[in-house]
Amino acid sequence: MKLDRRFLLRGMFHGSAATMMVPFLDCFLDSKGKALAATGQKVPTRFNTFFFGCGLTKQLWVPKTAGQNYETTAQLKPLEAFKSKLNVFSGLRIPFDDNPNYQHWSGVAAAATGISPTRNGQFDSKTIDQQIADVISRGARYKSVAAAASGNPKESYSSLGGLNTLPPETTPLALYTRLFGPGFQDPSSGDWKPDPAIMVQQSVLSVVADDRKRAMMNLGSGDKARMDQYFTSVREVELQMATQLQRPELTAKVEIPAAPTDDMLVNNALPNIRKVVPLMSKLGAIALATDQTRVFNLSVSEPASQIFIPGDSLGYHQSTHEEPIDPVLGYQPRVAQYNVHSMELFAMLLGELDGIQEGDGTLLDHSLVYAFTDQSFAKIHAVDGLPILVAGGASGRMKGGFHVAGDNSTVSRVGLTVQKAMGISVDGWGLNSMETKSPFTELLA
Amino acid sequence: MRTKVILVLASVVACGAWVGAAALEASGSQVVGLRRLTENEYRNSIADILGKNIQVQGTFEPGVRIGGLTAASTAVLSITPAGFESFSKMADSIAAQATSAEHRKRLISCQPKSEKAPDDSCATQVLSQYGLQLFRRPLTAEELRSRVSLARTMAKSSGDFYAGLRYGMATLLQSPEFLFRKEIAVPAADKDGYVLDPYSRAARLSYLMWDTTPDAELLQSAQSGELTTPAGLEKQVDRLMASPRLETGMRAFFTDMFMLDTFNVISKDSLFYPKWAGPMAAAAQEETLRSTLDVALTKNDDMRELLVTRKTLINRSLASIYGVPFSFNGEWAPHEFGPETGRSGLLTQISMLAMFSHPGRSSPTKRGVAMNEILLCEPTPTPPNNVDFSEVNDTGGPRKTVRERLMAHAADKTCASCHNAVDPIGLSLEGFDTIGGRRDRENGEMIDVSATLAGKSFHGAEGLGKFLYNSPKFPSCVARKLYSYANGLNAEEVETSAFKGGLEAFQKSGYRLRALLKGLVTDPKFFNASAPEANHTSP
Numbered sequence: 001m002k003l004d005r006r007f008l009l010r011g012m013f014h015g016s017a018a019t020m021m022v023p024f025l026d027c028f029l030d031s032k033g034k035a036l037a038a039t040g041q042k043v044p045t046r047f048n049t050f051f052f053g054c055g056l057t058k059q060l061w062v063p064k065t066a067g068q069n070y071e072t073t074a075q076l077k078p079l080e081a082f083k084s085k086l087n088v089f090s091g092l093r094i095p096f097d098d099n100p101n102y103q104h105w106s107g108v109a110a111a112a113t114g115i116s117p118t119r120n121g122q123f124d125s126k127t128i129d130q131q132i133a134d135v136i137s138r139g140a141r142y143k144s145v146a147a148a149a150s151g152n153p154k155e156s157y158s159s160l161g162g163l164n165t166l167p168p169e170t171t172p173l174a175l176y177t178r179l180f181g182p183g184f185q186d187p188s189s190g191d192w193k194p195d196p197a198i199m200v201q202q203s204v205l206s207v208v209a210d211d212r213k214r215a216m217m218n219l220g221s222g223d224k225a226r227m228d229q230y231f232t233s234v235r236e237v238e239l240q241m242a243t244q245l246q247r248p249e250l251t252a253k254v255e256i257p258a259a260p261t262d263d264m265l266v267n268n269a270l271p272n273i274r275k276v277v278p279l280m281s282k283l284g285a286i287a288l289a290t291d292q293t294r295v296f297n298l299s300v301s302e303p304a305s306q307i308f309i310p311g312d313s314l315g316y317h318q319s320t321h322e323e324p325i326d327p328v329l330g331y332q333p334r335v336a337q338y339n340v341h342s343m344e345l346f347a348m349l350l351g352e353l354d355g356i357q358e359g360d361g362t363l364l365d366h367s368l369v370y371a372f373t374d375q376s377f378a379k380i381h382a383v384d385g386l387p388i389l390v391a392g393g394a395s396g397r398m399k400g401g402f403h404v405a406g407d408n409s410t411v412s413r414v415g416l417t418v419q420k421a422m423g424i425s426v427d428g429w430g431l432n433s434m435e436t437k438s439p440f441t442e443l444l445a
Numbered sequence: 446m447r448t449k450v451i452l453v454l455a456s457v458v459a460c461g462a463w464v465g466a467a468a469l470e471a472s473g474s475q476v477v478g479l480r481r482l483t484e485n486e487y488r489n490s491i492a493d494i495l496g497k498n499i500q501v502q503g504t505f506e507p508g509v510r511i512g513g514l515t516a517a518s519t520a521v522l523s524i525t526p527a528g529f530e531s532f533s534k535m536a537d538s539i540a541a542q543a544t545s546a547e548h549r550k551r552l553i554s555c556q557p558k559s560e561k562a563p564d565d566s567c568a569t570q571v572l573s574q575y576g577l578q579l580f581r582r583p584l585t586a587e588e589l590r591s592r593v594s595l596a597r598t599m600a601k602s603s604g605d606f607y608a609g610l611r612y613g614m615a616t617l618l619q620s621p622e623f624l625f626r627k628e629i630a631v632p633a634a635d636k637d638g639y640v641l642d643p644y645s646r647a648a649r650l651s652y653l654m655w656d657t658t659p660d661a662e663l664l665q666s667a668q669s670g671e672l673t674t675p676a677g678l679e680k681q682v683d684r685l686m687a688s689p690r691l692e693t694g695m696r697a698f699f700t701d702m703f704m705l706d707t708f709n710v711i712s713k714d715s716l717f718y719p720k721w722a723g724p725m726a727a728a729a730q731e732e733t734l735r736s737t738l739d740v741a742l743t744k745n746d747d748m749r750e751l752l753v754t755r756k757t758l759i760n761r762s763l764a765s766i767y768g769v770p771f772s773f774n775g776e777w778a779p780h781e782f783g784p785e786t787g788r789s790g791l792l793t794q795i796s797m798l799a800m801f802s803h804p805g806r807s808s809p810t811k812r813g814v815a816m817n818e819i820l821l822c823e824p825t826p827t828p829p830n831n832v833d834f835s836e837v838n839d840t841g842g843p844r845k846t847v848r849e850r851l852m853a854h855a856a857d858k859t860c861a862s863c864h865n866a867v868d869p870i871g872l873s874l875e876g877f878d879t880i881g882g883r884r885d886r887e888n889g890e891m892i893d894v895s896a897t898l899a900g901k902s903f904h905g906a907e908g909l910g911k912f913l914y915n916s917p918k919f920p921s922c923v924a925r926k927l928y929s930y931a932n933g934l935n936a937e938e939v940e941t942s943a944f945k946g947g948l949e950a951f952q953k954s955g956y957r958l959r960a961l962l963k964g965l966v967t968d969p970k971f972f973n974a975s976a977p978e979a980n981h982t983s984p
Binding site: 101103121143146152153154160162163164165166167168174200203204205207208210211214215217218219220221222225226227229230231232233234236239240265267268269276291308310311312313314315318321380382 | 472474475477478479504506507509518521525526527528529530533537585587588589591592595598599614615616619620621622623624625629709710711712714715716723803804805806827830831832836871976
């Protein structure tokens with residue numbers, strides 16, 4: 001009997017792993033010891049974004065020294081467990097060029113696109129997750145998946161540009177259903193076979209796609225672009241279906257969880273968000289591990305964060321503007337507390353990613369997580385010094401444990417570095433004063 | 446009833462000579478508008494075409510508010526992959542239901558020669574009938590051919606005529622010709638510029654007035670050309686307005702104009718306001734819609750009454766916040782507040798007071814900004830980036846009420862220009878807390894609800910109501926919003942002359958909504974269009 005990797009892997013997921021000898025598993029590793037999926041491909045490097053509103057407090061988060069071995073600061077404390085897998089960037093600059101400083105937006109757009117936005121609430125290009133998804137997502141069921149932990153259906157910073165925001169799932173149940181509901185076939189199930197219903201749907205889509213010529217007739221330029229986007233979306237769902245006819249290659253030891261029994265209360269109250277974030281993170285992590293998607297975007301609030309702690313009549317965003325700076329401390333104490341909560345929520349996502357073992361490391365080791373926010377100092381809508389955090393080893397391409405201290409670099413250098421680490425062939429990134437061709441090479445392995 | 450509809454439709458299909466389809470190929474025709482269906486428009490259209498017992502389950506991409514209306518975003522948004530995936534699944538589920546054993550007798554107008562084999566003639570009949578209704582125009586020969594052919598292939602391979610039909614119908618339901626409302630214009634015969642073709646006129650009228658797809662009679666009036674004559678148009682407009690379905694259309698409009706979708710994204714602090722629970726937001730939204738439609742349609746009253754009336758409709762949970770007994774047996778009951786309550790129409794409804802407040806604290810500024818934008822069409826510019834708001838928050842200091850704190854803040858000249866237009870409105874509403882309950886004191890101090898706006902002094906919500914009642918800006922704003930809503934435009938960019946016909950009819954009638962509506966849509970300019978820039982005649 002021919003031993004193929006697929007057969008062996010399947011065996012592993014049916015409880016026989018314990019009986020397999022470690023050296024025997026070496027056949028799954030390539031010459032450098034990197035994990036291979038059963039197809040012989042390397043485990044894909046996944047990409048995540050984590051969005052949190054209203055920034056951090058400079059005095060409390062920026063480490064005193066640059067480089068490695070910096071002393072953990074008060075606001076980075078929740079991330080201490082991941083310090084060696086994390087890089088933090090302080091002192092980055094966001095030049096606006098001729099555009100206004102759109103409050104709670106210019107920073108988001110600069111971090112996500114490397115472009116100072118020309119319109120409030122809109123991105124001037126695809127966001128970084130979509131630029132990366134264009135390259136890495138072929139073969140995964142979904143090109144990308146977004147989730148909003150506060151339940152706001154508009155809270156997604158994943159966009160095709162302009163107003164074309166990719167809608168987020170707004171409850172754990174909705175996220176579960178999209179990922180593991182109807183249409184999902186458990187790749188570890190013994191009797192997996194291509195679902196003929198998918199082939200039928202492909203024929204339906206091909207008729208829809210054939211209407212393109214007439215649908216595009218006599219449109220003005222703006223509407224032409226919108227109609228073109230419609231057909232691009234049709235194409236993407238066609239690709240998604242083609243992917244579903246292939247058995248996904250499980251590389252990690254995960255179990256598909258049961259559906260959340262009950263759609264929980266999802267709103268801006270912090271205690272609810274603290275329950276939703278780990279659930280959404282876990283579902284996202286399992287989706288990445290089972291190759292349902294390679295790009296997962298999680299946001300915990302909108303840019304002007306509406307999160308509130310019960311009993312605080314102002315809430316996060318309003319506090320950033322109305323809480324006086326404590327004359328002794330030199331910062332806004334309540335805002336600082338909200339900042340820490342943002343980092344605790346971030347740690348929840350990292351914990352889920354790092355908790356899944358695959359190949360030679362964890363899912364986090366085979367991922368990059370790009371965490372960004374809207375303001376560096378929300379009280380005055382400042383963006384220079386925007387906190388950016390990047391976690392994960394990108395399958396060995398990204399070093400960790402650095403504090404990259406402000407040398408007046410533009411924020412787009414991080415985006416470029418991230419793309420390099422993701423293996424995207426790109427020379428430069430960003431536009432106008434934010435255009436850069438200099439990644440932080442010291443971080444790239 | 447349905448048989449009659451099908452017969453009428455059949456005559457449109459049979460003798461329609463592809464009028465609508467030909468329009469796009471006609472020389473000089475242009476697509477001047479592409480409106481993505483809203484969730485309600487989609488649901489209502491499916492219910493009208495296939496019946497209310499067809500389930501529509503799925504998620505819809507949200508709209509974006511532009512110039513005060515999400516309707517404006519339907520003219521600029523597209524469909525993302527996630528959005529299409531959802532539409533595609535819904536299309537399949539709807540088509541499966543429509544062709545199921547349970548529903549086919551009612552929905553499939555012909556009997557196949559055999560249920561186990563393809564039948565092109567029956568498939569053609571059904572697909573052209575639903576094609577006309579879903580695309581709001583007859584299918585082209587090619588559109589029909591490809592679908593009949595799919596139905597044939599699928600029927601053959603599955604040995605089931607209805608399975609073939611199901612997939613044919615599914616292609617219609619996820620086509621851009623259904624999911625977007627295409628407005629097609631042709632060169633005007635007797636003047637410069639363009640005018641909407643008859644089918645596009647029918648769709649614009651129907652989605653405005655009924656929030657749904659044109660019915661058989663309206664489609665027939667488009668097909669016969671009757672709709673393009675002033676008398677034919679008036680006949681159809683009168684018919685649409687006489688129907689109880691006008692309420693559905695105006696519900697959608699007022700939901701948008703009053704920004705009632707804000708409830709989807711706000712939360713209340715249950716520690717301060719334990720009475721605020723999940724169903725409360727839906728009830729508050731419903732109160733506003735019911736009481737607005739009561740004034741505007743049921744009573745056909747002066748729309749300005751909305752600002753001053755003490756009459757409303759409430760249910761049990763709202764009654765507990767309003768502090769009134771609810772002894773009615775049914776779910777909703779009319780209620781009239783006493784003069785001592787200081788309530789004044791829409792301004793003091795729970796919806797407006799709660800949507801524009803913080804989770805645990807009222808906000809005169811939020812309320813003022815919202816009222817200016819919603820009722821007067823006066824948006825407030827964003828504040829400067831570097832503003833010191835700490836005065837506003839310092840409840841521990843000597844300034845106990847938000848009024849004192851705001852005044853200190855607005856003493857700053859940069860801030861004053863906006864706050865002077867915004868704060869008086871919000872301060873006059875301070876007698877009501879974050880969830881709309883009545884109150885007299887803030888942090889132990891009596892609340893002063895006096896205000897001065899545009900040189901006029903008034904007191905409390907009632908004073909504000911009378912002030913707005915007498916402002917010509919309110920009726921003008923209603924007309925501007927309705928016109929922009931109908932056309933998918935940014936209300937802030939619309940010229941006043943564009944809705945002049947409607948506004949004059951509105952004024953002349955003593956501010957009756959029906960007069961405004963009829964004035965707008967029968968204005969000879971209503972179906973005019975300008976060709977979009979950078980047109981290409983072929984893809």
